[in-house]
Amino acid sequence: MMRTRFQHQIEELREKLLRMGGLSELAVDRACQAYTERDLGRCQLVLENESLINAAEREIDELAFDILATQQPAAVDLRFILAVTKINADLERVGDQAVNIAERVMDMIELPAVELPVDIARMATAVSAMVRRALESFVEGKAELAQAVLEMDHVVDRMRDEAFIMLVRKMNDEPQVTQQALDALLVARNLERVADHATNISEDVIFWVLGADVRHHAQAASASPRPDTREQ
C-alpha cells in the first residue's frame, strides 16, 4: 500500500471531522434538553463549548487545505476532501444554531412557563436523529443512509410549518403569551435549519461516495454506483 503519509492524513481528517460531528450533535441535544427542562446550566454549557466547535472547524480546514496542496489527491480522495470541507462548514453552522436555541431558551426561562401547542421535543428528536444518521452515513460511507436523511427532511419541514401555523394562531388568540410563542417559533426554525444542514451533510456524503451532485434535489441516477464503495 503506497502513500502511507497521505493515508494517515486522510484518516486524521476523518477522525477530526467525526469528533467535531460529535460536538455539534451534543450541542443540539443539550440545547433541546435545556428547552424541555428549562435548564440554565445546560444553556451555559452550550455557549461555552461553542469555541471548541469553531476551533475544530479551523483545524479541519487547515488540514484539508494542506492535503490538497501537497498530495494532489484525485478521484475519490479528492471528493472526500472536498466533502469534508463542506460538512465542516455545515457542522459549524449546526453549532451556531445550537447556540441560537440556547439563547432563546435563556430568554424563555425568564418568562413564565406556558402551555404551547407545539411539540418541540418531538421535533428535536427527529432532527437529532437526522444529524446522527448523516454522520453515520459519513462514517460508513453508505449512500443509502445519506439518502434516508434526505427523505426525513420533508417530515421536519412539515413539523416546522405546523408549528408556525399553531403558534401564530396562539399568538392571535392569547396575545399575552406572544413572547413565549415567538421564542418557541424561533426554536422551531432553528431546528429546521439544523435539519437542513444535516441534509447538506448527506448530499456531500453522496457526492463523495457516488461522485454525483444531488444538491438542490438533483437525482443521483446519473452516478455510476461502484461495486465496493471505498471506506475512508
Next chain:
Amino acid sequence: MSSASTAIVIPPISLWRRLVDRAMTGVAVLTVLLVLLPLFAIFAYLVYKGVGSINLAFLTQTPKPVGEPGGGMANAIVGSMVILAIASLLGVPLGIGAGIYLSEYGRNRYGDIVRFISDVLNGVPSIVIGIVAYGIVVIRQKHFSALAGGVALAIMMVPTIARTTEQMLLLVPQAIREAAYGLGVSRWRTTLSITLRTATSGVITGVMLAFARVAGETAPLLFTAFGNQFWNWKTDQPTAALSLQIFTYAISPFDEWHRQAWAGALVLIVLIVSAVTAVRIAVRRGTLAGA
C-alpha cells in the same frame, strides 16, 4: 544508529594504502614512458641519421646508377603517394561499406561470418597478400604496376577500416536513428546521412589508422609495384615506392645508399604524420561549435 558499540565506523585511509596508491600511479606513468621511449628513440635516431642527407637533390631527383654519388628518391615519394591513393580509393569505400553492413544490417549470423573472415584477413602475413595481388593483377596484366600495389594495400586496409567503422557506428545512440525514422527518412538514407555522419570523426580515425599502417608496408609491394629507378607516370608500369626503395638501399653494400635509406625512412615517417595531422585538422575545422 543506537549505541556506539554497534555503530559502523569507516576507518580513515591508512598510510599503507596511500603509499600503494602512489606507487601504482607511479608504475602506470613508468609503463607509459617505457612505451613512448622506443617511439621517441626511433624518431630521434631517424632524425639523427637521416636529416643530414635530406636536401633539395634528394627530394627532386631520381636515383643515380650504382657507384655515383647524389641522386634522390623523388620518384619513390611520388610513387608511394600514387600507390596509397589507389589503395585508399579502393580500400576506404569497401571498408566503410563493410563496416556499415556489419553495424546496421549484420547483427546476425551472416554478419558474424563476415566479421570472422575480416579478422582472419587481418592476420594474413602481408607478403602473402602481396602474392595474392600478384596472382590477381600482375599475372593477368603481364606486368608489375602501381595498380597491383594499390590492390595489395587496399586488401590490407579493408579489415581495419571495416571493424573500426562498425564500432564507431555502433556507438551512435539508437535514439538518433529513431529520430530520423520518426521523420519519415528511409533506412539507407538514415544510415548514410545521419548515422555515418554522426560517427564521422571515429570512422576517419579508423581510416587513418589503416592508412598509416599500409603506408609503410614493403612486402606486399615487392611483387606488385616492384620498384622503379626512373620516373613513371603510368599506373600500369612498375612503380617506385619509398618503402621498397628504403629496403633496396638498406640491404645494399653502399654507404651512400645507406645514408639515402635513412633519409628516405625519415621522409616516410614525416609524410605519414603530416597526412594524419592534416586530416585531423580538416575534420576539426569542419565540426560545429558544441558538437
Next chain:
Amino acid sequence: MGVGITVEHLNAFYGKTQALFDINLKVLANHATALIGPSGCGKSTFIRCLNRMHETIPDARVEGKVRIGEFSVYNGTSATQLRRRVGMVFQKPNPFPTMSIYDNVAAGLKLNGFRNRRQLDEIVEKSLHSSALWDEVKDSLHKQSGASLSGGQQQRLCIARALSVQPEVLLMDEPCSALDPISTGKIEELIFQLKEQYTIVIVTHNMQQAARVAEFTGFFLLGKMIEFDKTEKVFTNPSDKRTEDYVTGRFG
C-alpha cells in the same frame, strides 16, 4: 488541420510475447489525448504502433487496424510515407549532434529531397516559432550545433523538427520526463497551443500533466486499455476501480 485516429482490435507482439490486447479507441482531431498507466503497461508500445516505429524492433508484429484520417496505417502506405504525416517526439531529446540548429529543424525536409532554400528558411522559422524556440536561437541558427542547447531547448528543437514536415498528428512519448519543471511548463503551454493545428497523443507518467494538458485520457494496464474517457471524469470519478486505484496512487 489535424485528423482523427481510429484504432480497432489492435494486438501487438514482440516475438511470442503479446504486448497489447485488443485495443479499441478513437482519438479526436485537434484534441490532446493522454495515455497513462504504470511501467510496462504498453502505452509506449501502443503509441509506436501508430506510426509503425515498433517495426524497428526485430520480431515485432501487429494485428488489427489503425486509421489516421482516411488512410489505413497497416495496409498500403509505406512506413516512411506514414511517418511524414505523423510526427514523433521522444522521451530523451535527440537532436542530431553533428548538425546545426537550422539543419536539425530542416532535416526532415532536406533528407527527403526538399531543396528550395528560401522556402526552407521560412519553414524553419515558422517551426521554431511554433515551438517557442525562435527567440532563443535566432542568432545562432547556423553556428551552434543542436546538441549544445539545454535539455528543455533541445526538446523544443525536436518538436520544431517534427513540426517542420507539417504532420497532421504529433505523438509524444513522455516528452517532459527528462526535463526540469520550467521547461516542462513551457512545453505543456506549447501542447496547448499546438492542439489547434495538430492532433496530439501524449504518453505520460505524470498524471497531473495528463490532467493539465489533455481533454481525453486513456488508462492502460498490462497491455489492455482499461478506461478511456474525458480527463475530468478519469480524475474525479473514474468508472473502473483499477483506474481509480492507479489515479489515487494506490499502486503504480
